Amino acid sequence: MSERAANNSHNNHRDMIIAQSVSKVFHLGDQVVHALDGVSLRIPPGQFVAIMGPSGSGKSTLLYLLGGLDHASGGEILVGGARLDGMASDGLARFRRETVGFIFQAFHLVPTMTALENVALPGVFAAMPRDVRERRALALLNALGMAPRIDHKPPQLSGGQQQRVAIARALFNNPPVIMADEPTGALDSRTGQTVMQMLRALCTRQGKTVVVVTHDLGVAQYADRMIQLMDGRIVEDKLVAPKEKTDAA
Amino acid sequence: MIGELLPLALGNLARARGRLIMTAGGVLVGTAAVVLLIALTFGLQRSAEKSIGENASLTEIDVYPNWGREMNENLPQLTVEAVRQFWQVPGVEVVIPMVNLQGGELLAGDYTGWGNIMGIDPALLPYLGLELTEGTLSLGPGQGLLGPRVGDNFFDPSSEEWEPVQVDLMNTPFEVRLFQYNSPTPSERKVELELTGTFREGTSFDYAILMPVRDVMAWNEWITGQEADPETFVYDRVVVRATSRETSQDVSEAIRDLGYATGGIGDYLNALNNFFATMRVMLGGVGAVALLVAAFGVANTMTMAILERTKEIGLMKAIGATDRDVLTVFLIEAGLVGLAGGLAGVGLSLFLQNVINQAVQNAPQGDSPALIFLPFDTSQIGGSLIVIPAELTVLAVVLATLVGVGAGFYPALRAAHLPPVTALKQE
Numbered sequence: 001m002s003e004r005a006a007n008n009s010h011n012n013h014r015d016m017i018i019a020q021s022v023s024k025v026f027h028l029g030d031q032v033v034h035a036l037d038g039v040s041l042r043i044p045p046g047q048f049v050a051i052m053g054p055s056g057s058g059k060s061t062l063l064y065l066l067g068g069l070d071h072a073s074g075g076e077i078l079v080g081g082a083r084l085d086g087m088a089s090d091g092l093a094r095f096r097r098e099t100v101g102f103i104f105q106a107f108h109l110v111p112t113m114t115a116l117e118n119v120a121l122p123g124v125f126a127a128m129p130r131d132v133r134e135r136r137a138l139a140l141l142n143a144l145g146m147a148p149r150i151d152h153k154p155p156q157l158s159g160g161q162q163q164r165v166a167i168a169r170a171l172f173n174n175p176p177v178i179m180a181d182e183p184t185g186a187l188d189s190r191t192g193q194t195v196m197q198m199l200r201a202l203c204t205r206q207g208k209t210v211v212v213v214t215h216d217l218g219v220a221q222y223a224d225r226m227i228q229l230m231d232g233r234i235v236e237d238k239l240v241a242p243k244e245k246t247d248a249a
Numbered sequence: 250m251i252g253e254l255l256p257l258a259l260g261n262l263a264r265a266r267g268r269l270i271m272t273a274g275g276v277l278v279g280t281a282a283v284v285l286l287i288a289l290t291f292g293l294q295r296s297a298e299k300s301i302g303e304n305a306s307l308t309e310i311d312v313y314p315n316w317g318r319e320m321n322e323n324l325p326q327l328t329v330e331a332v333r334q335f336w337q338v339p340g341v342e343v344v345i346p347m348v349n350l351q352g353g354e355l356l357a358g359d360y361t362g363w364g365n366i367m368g369i370d371p372a373l374l375p376y377l378g379l380e381l382t383e384g385t386l387s388l389g390p391g392q393g394l395l396g397p398r399v400g401d402n403f404f405d406p407s408s409e410e411w412e413p414v415q416v417d418l419m420n421t422p423f424e425v426r427l428f429q430y431n432s433p434t435p436s437e438r439k440v441e442l443e444l445t446g447t448f449r450e451g452t453s454f455d456y457a458i459l460m461p462v463r464d465v466m467a468w469n470e471w472i473t474g475q476e477a478d479p480e481t482f483v484y485d486r487v488v489v490r491a492t493s494r495e496t497s498q499d500v501s502e503a504i505r506d507l508g509y510a511t512g513g514i515g516d517y518l519n520a521l522n523n524f525f526a527t528m529r530v531m532l533g534g535v536g537a538v539a540l541l542v543a544a545f546g547v548a549n550t551m552t553m554a555i556l557e558r559t560k561e562i563g564l565m566k567a568i569g570a571t572d573r574d575v576l577t578v579f580l581i582e583a584g585l586v587g588l589a590g591g592l593a594g595v596g597l598s599l600f601l602q603n604v605i606n607q608a609v610q611n612a613p614q615g616d617s618p619a620l621i622f623l624p625f626d627t628s629q630i631g632g633s634l635i636v637i638p639a640e641l642t643v644l645a646v647v648l649a650t651l652v653g654v655g656a657g658f659y660p661a662l663r664a665a666h667l668p669p670v671t672a673l674k675q676e
Binding site: 089 | 253254257260261263264560561563564565566567568569570571572573574668669670673
């Protein structure tokens with residue numbers, strides 16, 4: 001099963017994400033916790049991967065390592081050709097700005113900013129002129145059906161609307177990789193499905209590489225590939241026929 | 250980059266207005282303390298200067314041979330060459346050499362008196378800063394300008410009592426009697442002197458009569474029986490005037506470096522300025538303590554704000570903000586708190602300046618207990634005990650902003666170095 005996934009990735013000329021013997025160790029007082037213990041995986045461009053596992057299995061930790069939000073304790077990580085382990089913080093910031101768009105369970109919108117300003121925020125750190133970034137944010141919100149709400153602040157938006165704003169923000173710098181940590185965790189199931197369909201469409205239509213961490217099997221069904229983690233190790237890695245893949249395409 | 254981050258920082262500040270106002274309030278008090286205390290020293294200094302003398306004499310430096318240092322035959326003297334050297338000193342506006350009459354007696358009608366007759370180049374008269382109470386400021390041959398107190402020193406030679414008599418010299422026939430001491434046949438000679446004007450009291454020439462230097466030198470030659478030799482000739486007094494108050498200290502120093510001693514009102518004033526500069530540093534230091542306390546307030550507020558917004562910091566980093574971006578955002582916020590406090594503090598200072606000066610102006614002279622401690626005549630204050638120069642307001646605002654940035658630096662640095670994951674997971 002993991003053979004199949006690996007073979008599949010080797011068919012592509014270059015993998016988008018490569019992790020080799022990645023480990024992550026936390027020190028909690030005297031205790032040493034191995035959150036990740038020698039994880040290796042390859043993800044080809046345009047693949048929709050669901051990382052699953054019970055809480056504490058290390059799935060979020062793996063996502064943050066792949067996204068350059070945290071440093072690995074050991075192993076090698078290459079994303080989009082960039083070697084993340086050992087990269088300095090400025091380089092990681094640039095990597096996150098250019099290569100990855102993040103979506104979080106708690107949305108993480110800035111409460112004092114409007115939907116438009118939240119989406120345009122990555123442009124601030126990319127030193128993009130105000131009119132350019134607002135035009136781009138407007139186009140993204142429009143594409144996600146949020147045009148009537150651009151001047152609303154997050155507290156005035158429903159959970160599903162907030163997550164759409166967050167997706168628009170993740171797409172702002174047009175990154176090749178989208179990473180989502182429990183993107184439907186704070187949403188009801190119907191809204192959750194809409195969000196997953198959006199992510200599926202990003203993969204299918206725009207060829208984005210999507211990595212979603214979830215413990216919800218229903219969510220994982222949108223993926224091309226499911227990776228099961230347990231106690232910091234990959235216990236299962238299989239390709240699946242994604243639900244509504246044909247619908248979205 | 251800062252232009253892009255500024256609206257972000259402004260939005261953040263608008264979130265916690267109450268806390269912002271209180272923190273900026275601390276900076277306000279600190280800034281006002283610094284400004285008012287320093288402004289007080291400016292006010293006192295100005296008042297002290299006013300009570301010393303007229304503005305014109307403040308740049309005046311008296312130059313003497315440095316008698317006190319050592320007995321030395323090569324001690325630099327006020328020669329023609331020395332005067333030439335003084336002209337070369339940077340910051341010198343004019344050098345006024347003077348020659349005293351070697352001996353003589355003043356005769357006014359039936360009375361006789363003493364006064365210091367000094368010869369000066371009439372062309373340099375305007376540089377002495379003399380104001381006339383009567384007559385005209387000009388000196389021709391045989392003419393003299395009268396010091397206002399010369400008339401106080403006359404007496405009646407025929408009287409038994411040595412009683413000073415006040416003489417109105419301008420309206421009394423005036424002569425000078427010269428004695429030839431050294432000659433084997435002592436002789437004397439009377440010269441008529443036409444007084445063209447009297448100058449205002451309060452200069453170093455109150456007891457002097459100014460005359461053209463040629464007349465005085467000619468009389469001295471008659472008195473001593475010797476012709477003046479340009480090689481050995483020595484002036485009795487040299488007044489150097491600096492171009493401005495600011496340069497007068499440098500000029501004094503340069504002349505001392507040439508081996509002369511300096512004095513006079515300008516030099517005294519320099520000592521006074523040094524005193525006030527010290528006072529300014531001390532009082533400014535007291536005010537700075539208040540500003541230091543405010544700095545801790547800013548640091549505390551920034552620490553709080555960063556704790557509250559830890560997730561947001563994680564988010565900013567997740568979407569591509571560098572450590573430097575995060576640092577900049579928080580430093581702008583801290584700087585703006587300082588700036589707001591500084592502006593308000595300067596505003597308060599300007600307001601209090603009016604209130605205090607008004608109160609001083611209206612205070613009954615002499616018996617105001619609050620003003621007894623002042624080391625000079627309070628009537629000289631003239632309504633400006635607090636003087637806030639424009640530079641001070643600018644400096645205070647800049648200082649307050651820097652205090653804000655400085656106080657915010659450590660919290661901001663900590664925020665900038667937060668690992669994104671830790672920040673995002675913060676509960």
